[in-house]
Amino acid sequence: MDLTLSPEQTDLGDAVARMLATATATPTDPWAGLAEMGLLGLDLPEEHGGAGGTFADVSVVARALGRAGARTPYVEGMVGGHLAPRLDGLVVLAHDEPGRRWTPGAGVRAEPDTDADGTTWRLTGTKEPVPHGGAADHLVVSATGPEGLALFVVDPSDAAVHTYASHDRSPTARIDLDRAPAALLAGPDQAAALLLEASVRAVTAYGAEALGAMEEALDRTVGYLRTRRQFGVPLASFQALTHRAADAYVALELARSTVLYGTACLTEGVVDLAVASRVKVQTGRAGRLIGQEAIQLHGGIGVTDEHGIGYFTARLEVIEHLWGDTGFHLQRLAAGLGDHGAVDLLP
Template sequence: MDFELTAEQEALKDAVRALLKRSYDFDLVKRTLDGDQGWRTDVWQALRDMGVLGLTVGEEYGGAGAGPVEVAVVMGEIGRLHIPEPVLSCAFVPAEVIARAGDHRQKETYLSAIAAGSSLGALAHEEEGDRWPHRRVATTARPTADGYALSGAKALVRHGDCADFLIVSARCDGELALFVVDVSAEGVTRTPYRSHDGRRGAHVTFADAAAERLAAGDAAEVLRYAEVLEQVALCAEAVGAMDEALRMTTEYLTVRRQFGVPLSSFQALKHRAADLYVLVELARSLTLYATSVLEEGIADVVVASRAKLQVCRAARALGHEAIHLHGGIGVTDEHPIGHYASRLMSIEQTLGGADDHLAALASAVDEYETITVG
């Protein structure tokens, strides 16, 4: 198992970092998150032109045909620079679901649109009252003359407020299935929300909304793969964010002076910074391992959960310590460290927090199966 990036992957990382640095500074990120949309269309188009949106889409549908390692590379840079564009929610995850669940026509329609940046998707799977890893899926679908009609509600659809289509899990004749729903269809109602880190989403209700069924034979397997991919990608984003937060914190300790000397001269503060470095490196190692396993075609939910557990622990500790070591300025809205801590806390609570993953690993719940994807 090789944990080193290839020359092409290094070039991708450098190109994405350069693009995002040109596009944003901290003040512009803040203004963008405070805006109506929460991200910039021009940056989305630039990412499209670079091929990022179609990174995992097959070449026959206009993409690059890349894999989980490239996804992790991009997400690491997004986390490092605190970028708000919904690349994971609206491009990577829906593209993987369509690629694994759709027939050729559906792939041609939706994957080509995702790669071209002309259509944004979002996965709508969670429902009110769900707690990871358990999903009850009470939404239902019934056959009609023209397709299917969907009824029910989905909660916490990440970036569902800006998606053009939703991939919805529902039960049809008692069987779990996946459906594509145009958000402009009659019977679809979206209630947007804003999370504490400035990201967006929507609660969505369906009242006999027209839907198209994806051709997947095993929707549960597709959903498990999508969740593992999202977990690993979020871990990569968190590691990038922690890298930058730790860099800012150690830099602050070298320039902030107290009693006439830099804060970095105090041994206790050095030890605290060293402890944070160890936590970040542990999170990085487990994230690299989970990414490598996924790259080999194995969607191992146990490996992903172990990585997420370590990321959750590191993210919370680093967020708290970074704010504390910055002192009073760390709790102001004008300094980036609090924004990084907020994003890390949001990632920690997405698809299960530390307690959830620890309990799931300890009890070996039924959802924890090793799925080999051919």
Template sequence: MRFAVSAEQRQFAESLHELLARADTPAAGRAWARGEHEPGLKVWRELADLGVPALLVPERRGGLGASATDLVVVFEVLGHHAVPGPLAESVAVAPSLLAPELLPALASGELIASVALPPLVPFALDADVAGVVLRVRDGRTERVEIAEGPVRSVDAARRLFRVEPEGTPLGAAPAEAFELGVLAVSAQLLGAGQWLLERASAYAKQREQYGRPIGSYQAVKHLLADVATRLELARPLVHGAAVAVTGGEAVARDVSAAKVAAGEAAYLAARTALQVHGAIGYTAEHDLGLWLTKVRALTGAWGGAGHHRARVLAALEDM
């Protein structure tokens, strides 16, 4: 089974790009980091109007009944614009964990969910804005309350909360819940890496040294070409993992391989963008920092490279 982006998926992604380009997500992210949620929640409401929270909710529950392949197309755009909030948790993971009667509210955007899945996901992201906080433990789903937080993250817009040790049991948690969370984060990393590449390339055409744009120097061209290559090599792995989730074959292997590849490509994009921008990239006022810290946080979110490499190795040994 192959995954090629369809005309409908491409059109949806373009609509999403246009919406988020107008939404000033950098300003929303900075406000979110200060605990001022309204600008970010306004973005969420606009995403709900396009149907983003409804993606994986079944049609009979008011959703779109979309697939994992649709999910990665959308999350690459969300990562490109650094939208704040518990996106992977609410859009990708919660639909498979929530009670059916709560799914219509989730699909409409009225309800935001956060999820903890210890030990790999020990905290509930942005639980203070979530209407429901879930924890998956020993294959079971529980509804829990916030214990304390926020815990500081390298990305100030990621507000992490500890949850109470005991919760209200809701039922069995499907194994695909974790895989969907990893897949969504992998697509976010791709999108963030693409934004960093685009910004670095544009800045290389403007910044001059010795009377020439730095982008005209071969060394800089090679740096940017390496990033473009890594992103293009990671994208098929993410798309392939989405197909695996949809088809139910070699899910752990493919999803983990996608997370490793997307994380490494995005991290290279972040390092290169900072190198190209020079000292200005370190300033708090420059938007670059929002994406740099987002990538750094997402590379470790939902399992770091070590965990996912081990899963790939274990799957290969079992073949």
């Protein structure tokens, strides 16, 4: 299993970084820049309008977006695009619900529309939070019908979409469905498997974005320690501070290895829930440590809204709670320990 990036993937990351730098310096929409570069359907088959790339390419883009602190629905669009590749525009999965802590089922109810031709369904319930749900052209909604969990396509204009800013100021939405018309996308025989794959892809892509954010946060912190002077010397000359930065670097490298392994698995077609949970645990732990240390080592300016380091910390916290937090995935991994045999260390 190859965990290294190809020269083409390195060039792709550099190109995205340059585009995002230009978008930051000028009033340019980074989402439009990604579209112009043909990256919105990067790993979709060409027959569905995609570029025919791999998940490793998606990971490279997500990492660059995380490093730039760009607020785009790239990961959400990648997940939705794989669920409904024949739909045009931004497709967003609406799965999370208030009061349901990352459970595989769905509280939204689906019932066939008796007044229609048999292909239309009606959905009732609430989905929240739905990252970038207000920008979606189509919503893929998980709902429970007469025969079990299924996936449906909903036009956002047929639902009440309430948008607001999340903790990191990125747009999210509450979707209220009141007998909203919907088309069946996947029945109970397919929905669970599709959602499992979507969760693995989402967790790994968010892990790549978190990796980019951690890299940028730590680079800025180390740069600050080298340039900020106290008592006539740089902060980096204080051993206690450099030890804290070193601990953050070790956590970053462990997270990097885990994200690269998860990316390689998906690139080779291996969809493993345990691998995704390991990605979530390592990026969650490392993100919390690096975010906290970045703010602490920046001193008083680290807690201000005007300083960029606060955004990366907030973004890492938001990512940690998407598709299950660190504790949730630790419990999932612990539940699978019985599948492994014990090693006898003594002869």
